[in-house]
Amino acid sequence: MAEKLNNQQDENKYEKALSLYNCEVSDEEVRDAVRKIIAEKVHENDNLEVKKFLMGSVELTTLKTTDSEDRVLAFTERVNQFDEQYPELPHVATICVYPCFAKTVSETLEVDGVEIACVSGSFPSSQALIEVKVAETALAIKDGATEIDIVMPVGKFLSGNYEEVADEISELKNVCGEKKMKVILETGCLKTAANIKKASILSMYAGADYIKTSTGKLEPAATPEAAYVMCQAIKEYYDKTGIQIGFKPAGGLNTVMDAITMYTIVKEVLGEKWLTNQWFRMGTSRLANLLLSEVVGHETKFF
Ligand SMILES: O=C[C@H](O)COP(=O)(O)O
Numbered sequence: 499m500a501e502k503l504n505n506q507q508d509e510n511k512y513e514k515a516l517s518l519y520n521c522e523v524s525d526e527e528v529r530d531a532v533r534k535i536i537a538e539k540v541h542e543n544d545n546l547e548v549k550k551f552l553m554g555s556v557e558l559t560t561l562k563t564t565d566s567e568d569r570v571l572a573f574t575e576r577v578n579q580f581d582e583q584y585p586e587l588p589h590v591a592t593i594c595v596y597p598c599f600a601k602t603v604s605e606t607l608e609v610d611g612v613e614i615a616c617v618s619g620s621f622p623s624s625q626a627l628i629e630v631k632v633a634e635t636a637l638a639i640k641d642g643a644t645e646i647d648i649v650m651p652v653g654k655f656l657s658g659n660y661e662e663v664a665d666e667i668s669e670l671k672n673v674c675g676e677k678k679m680k681v682i683l684e685t686g687c688l689k690t691a692a693n694i695k696k697a698s699i700l701s702m703y704a705g706a707d708y709i710k711t712s713t714g715k716l717e718p719a720a721t722p723e724a725a726y727v728m729c730q731a732i733k734e735y736y737d738k739t740g741i742q743i744g745f746k747p748a749g750g751l752n753t754v755m756d757a758i759t760m761y762t763i764v765k766e767v768l769g770e771k772w773l774t775n776q777w778f779r780m781g782t783s784r785l786a787n788l789l790l791s792e793v794v795g796h797e798t799k800f801f
Contacts, residue, residue, distance in 0.1 A: 509661065510661065512660050512663075512664040512700055512703055513660055513661065515699065515700075515703045516660065516700060518738065519695070519731070519738075521692050521695045521696045521699065523690075523727060524691065525691045528691045529723060532722045532723050532726050532763070535722075535726070535762060535766050536762075539762050539765075539766055540755075540762045542762075543758050543762050544755075544758055546792075548758060548761055549754065549758075549789055549792050549793050550587065550793055551588070551761070551773070552754075552757045552758070552761060552780065552785075552789055553587060553588050553590070553786070553789045553790065554588030554589070554590070554591060554775045555591055555778050555779050556779075556782060556785060556786050557590070557591055557592040557594045557615055557748070557779050557780065557781045558573070558577065558592065558782075559594040559595075559714070559748075559782060559783045560594070560783060561594070561595070561596060561617060561621070561622075561715075561783070565595070565596065565599065567599070567602050570599040570602045570603060571602055571606055573593065573595075573801075574602070574603050574607050577589065577590060577593060577607065577609055577612060578606070578608045578609055580609075580800065580801075581608075581609045584794075587790075589609055589611070589612055590786065591613060592613040592614065592645060593607065593612060593613075594615040594616070594781060595614075595615075595616060595617075597616045597617070597618055597634055597635075597638035597641065597643065599616075600614060600638050600641035600642045601641040601642055603642065604641065604642025604643075605642075613644045613645050613678075614643050615643065615644070615645040615647055615680075616643035616645070616646055616647065617648075617649075617713075618631065618634050618635045618638050618646050618648055618670075619631035619634060619635060619646075619648035619649060619670055620634070621648070621649055621682075622649060622682075622684075622713035622714075622715040622716070624648070624649035624650065624652065625651075628666055631648070631666075631670060632673050635670055635673045635674065636673050639673070643677070644677060645677060645678045645679070645680065646670070646674050646677060646678070646679045647680040647682060647710060647781075648667070648670050648679065648682065649682045649684060650663060650667065650681050650683050650684065650697060650700075650701060651663055651666055652683075652687050654666075655688070655693075655696075655697055655700075656687070656688075656693075660696075663700060663704075664700050664701075664703065665704075667681055667700075667701055667704035667705055667706065668705050670705075671705030671706070678707040678708065678744075679706060679707050679708075680706065680707065680708035680709070680710045680744075680746055681704075681706035681708070681709055681710065682710040682711070682712065682748070683697045683701065683709060683710070683711060683712075683724075683728070684712055684713055684716060685711045685718075685719075685720070685721070685724035685728075686716050686718040686719060686721075687716065688724075691723065694724055694727045694728060694731075695730070695731050698727070698728050698731035698735075699731055702731070702735045702741075702743050703735075706743060707743065707744060708744035708745065708746050709728055709731075709743060709745060709746070710745075710746035710747075710748050711724050711725060711747045711748055711749060712724075712747075712748055712749030712750070713749060714748055714749035714750065714783065715749075716749075719748070719749030719751075720747040720748055720751055720756075720760070722759050722760070725745070725747050725760055725763045725764075726763050726767060729745060729763055729764055729767035729772075730767055732745055732768060732772075733767060742771070742772075742777065744776065744778065744779065745764060745777065745778055745779075746778075746779040746780065747760045747780055747781070748779075748781025748782065749781065751781075751784070751785055752784055752785070753785075753788065754785070754788050754789055754792055756785075757780055757782075757789065760780060761773075761778070764778050786800075787799050787800060787801050
């Protein structure tokens, strides 16, 4: 059943994989389906238990031009202190930083089970020579990254160079080896549900362990519609191959209700099997304090 393509020599192997899926998705149908989920289901998940779960799915992110070693060190220390101050609450899933800070985080982080995610491959544009992307990814891992977030080469995708897009993703997955690799689709640039579905399928066949909506550097970022299409693609891929792929909405998740909406879409499309922080992550630079404030019942700026 499993359809791992990496060892096949066929020149059009990824186009062939794409042809196994219906990628002619209607934007209008997606909008209607999302509207229905939001109207009928989101309220069921607006509760303390879900908010606690969401805290444990957060990829605590700092990807700022102003980041420095001191700031990243302080950022990591807050995660260490969180575990001491709130032992009954789930700690965040990862700390997500630029590769030049992987060493700082890995030398400072004291909490077991918090992964170190590094954006790589010339984040956020992905516009660099593959050799540079390979080197950056290898160095991030050498310095302690336990997960890698790369950006799909969006320009190549929009030009229809699907084999090149997939070969590049596959090459970077080879560098990652056992380390989990997330592929950011930058769904705001893909515009249509059909493109988002195609990019999702292509990334999964090329070796993505997670697919991720956005870099957070472009608008629109993680929309419920993009999340819906990506979750559908993950489900169809799982049904066909038996391989479970994670989902990471990221970028522009600014309110607790944004997070609950993403949770609801995952629950409705993918089901309970994806509702662990191994398979569902939220990349955010703003949500951790808001979620914590709601969980503890008063405003806090811990992170
Ligand atoms: O990967 C995570 C995103 O870059 C975070 O985006 P954000 O700053 O809009 O929350």
